[in-house]
Amino acid sequence: MSSSATMSTGTDYSDSPLLWKYPLHNLNMQDGSGSINVGVLGATGTVGQRFITLLADHPWFVLHALGASPRSAGKTYSAAVNWKQANHIPAVARDLIVKECIPEHFKDCAVVFSGLDADVAGEIEEAFRAADLAVFSNAKNYRRDPLVPLIVPYVNPSHLSILPQQQLSHSPPLTKGFIVTNANCSTTGCVIPLSALEKAFGPIESLLVTTMQAISGAGYPGVPALDIMDNVIPFISGEEEKMEWEMLKILGGISKADDGSRAFDMHATHPLRVSASCNRVPVIDGHTECVSIRFAQRPPPSPQQVREALVGFTCEAQTLGCPSAPRHVVSVHEEPDRPQPRLDRYYQNGAGVSVGRIRQCQVLDIKFVVLSNNVSIGAATSSIVNAELAILKGVIQC
Numbered sequence: 351m352s353s354s355a356t357m358s359t360g361t362d363y364s365d366s367p368l369l370w371k372y373p374l375h376n377l378n379m380q381d382g383s384g385s386i387n388v389g390v391l392g393a394t395g396t397v398g399q400r401f402i403t404l405l406a407d408h409p410w411f412v413l414h415a416l417g418a419s420p421r422s423a424g425k426t427y428s429a430a431v432n433w434k435q436a437n438h439i440p441a442v443a444r445d446l447i448v449k450e451c452i453p454e455h456f457k458d459c460a461v462v463f464s465g466l467d468a469d470v471a472g473e474i475e476e477a478f479r480a481a482d483l484a485v486f487s488n489a490k491n492y493r494r495d496p497l498v499p500l501i502v503p504y505v506n507p508s509h510l511s512i513l514p515q516q517q518l519s520h521s522p523p524l525t526k527g528f529i530v531t532n533a534n535c536s537t538t539g540c541v542i543p544l545s546a547l548e549k550a551f552g553p554i555e556s557l558l559v560t561t562m563q564a565i566s567g568a569g570y571p572g573v574p575a576l577d578i579m580d581n582v583i584p585f586i587s588g589e590e591e592k593m594e595w596e597m598l599k600i601l602g603g604i605s606k607a608d609d610g611s612r613a614f615d616m617h618a619t620h621p622l623r624v625s626a627s628c629n630r631v632p633v634i635d636g637h638t639e640c641v642s643i644r645f646a647q648r649p650p651p652s653p654q655q656v657r658e659a660l661v662g663f664t665c666e667a668q669t670l671g672c673p674s675a676p677r678h679v680v681s682v683h684e685e686p687d688r689p690q691p692r693l694d695r696y697y698q699n700g701a702g703v704s705v706g707r708i709r710q711c712q713v714l715d716i717k718f719v720v721l722s723n724n725v726s727i728g729a730a731t732s733s734i735v736n737a738e739l740a741i742l743k744g745v746i747q748c
């Protein structure tokens with residue numbers, strides 16, 4: 351095993367005070383069926399619509415409450431939403447009445463997913479946590495909080511072990527409520543292959559990444575057509591800073607002090623330097639990223655070894671049996687002109703990532719291209735698999 355043993359992958363959960371504390375009354379572990387009430391905040395938005403689509407057929411989760419702005423509250427979901435998905439509005443959601451985002455309306459939900467706009471997510475998500483509700487957020491507001499785990503489900507589910515500390519730090523201490531966030535959509539696509547490579551070859555010490563990000567990443571209506579058609583915009587506000595910081599929290603481990611308190615180590619045992627350049631391109635869904643990396647290990651792995659490590663990558667979400675985890679996390683392409691957003695963004699229903707053009711880098715060690723679906727694994731799917739992991743690990747009471 352590489353030095354990744356000191357990092358996030360493969361961390362032992364056995365000392366988590368919440369582990370298996372709660373029996374899974376609402377889950378039939380034999381056939382995997384269940385009835386766990388869930389709510390969606392921001393249900394009418396781009397990410398919210400993907401939540402609705404994915405949750406409509408979920409084997410455990412039942413859509414119980416939907417929330418959006420006061421503009422939408424009081425209307426049926428079908429009247430409130432400007433539906434932009436290729437499928438029809440699922441029957442289970444169509445006639446639900448959209449609520450205002452106040453905890454009282456969601457008190458019967460064991461899990462609350464949030465696709466809220468960052469301008470309002472901070473206050474609303476905190477109110478839900480304070481009401482002892484389990485919140486899985488897509489917004490940026492709490493990603494940097496030292497007690498909030500920033501989880502990419504195939505990479506660092508071990509970071510759930512910070513949650514008891516988060517709950518205790520609340521006044522009064524919480525028994526069920528917490529906030530878990532997932533990463534920025536461009537961070538997510540990049541850290542999945544990186545974590546597979548760190549697991550196989552040990553720490554990465556330098557990373558250059560250039561993104562070509564889809565328009566849907568900006569929500570609806572997003573970037574005006576007159577700005578993005580026939581064009582590339584070489585700036586996405588705050589995006590490069592988010593990528594450079596979030597990767598350290600996600601790929602880093604958790605340190606434990608003598609008094610038992612935990613802290614995210616930000617990859618401190620093997621410092622990682624990240625430089626990101628982010629661009630908006632005229633693609634509807636799917637972020638493409640060109641990545642170059644240098645490993646600490648000398649000599650570095652060959653392109654063929656990198657290929658094999660990505661093909662063989664498996665994660666805890668798969669071994670534990672999360673229903674929304676993909677069968678294969680990474681699809682490795684041999685064709686010289688793949689991955690492409692139009693062809694590859696629905697790999698594993700958007701839950702996997704596609705990697706291609708793995709080759710030697712003349713400046714660092716290895717370079718490749720990764721494509722991920724920003725609205726699925728970059729947002730809603732990550733939250734859903736994070737919640738599935740929290741349930742299977744006994745962190746959520748249901």
Ligand SMILES: NC(=O)c1ccc[n+]([C@@H]2O[C@H](COP(=O)([O-])OP(=O)(O)OC[C@H]3O[C@@H](n4cnc5c(N)ncnc54)[C@H](OP(=O)(O)O)[C@@H]3O)[C@@H](O)[C@H]2O)c1
Nearest residue numbers: 392394395396397418419422465467468488489567569570
């Ligand atoms: N799009 C992506 O690819 C992506 C990926 C990762 C993370 N994210 C993050 O996910 C979040 C949602 O993004 P999005 O692209 O889905 O945005 P969006 O399309 O603009 O949707 C925003 C949602 O927030 C609701 N909202 C706005 N003001 C509100 C208020 N005052 N009270 C309650 N609800 C309110 C909207 O409801 P109404 O319809 O009623 O206005 C809508 O449901 C953002 O924080 C974003 O940064 C997005």
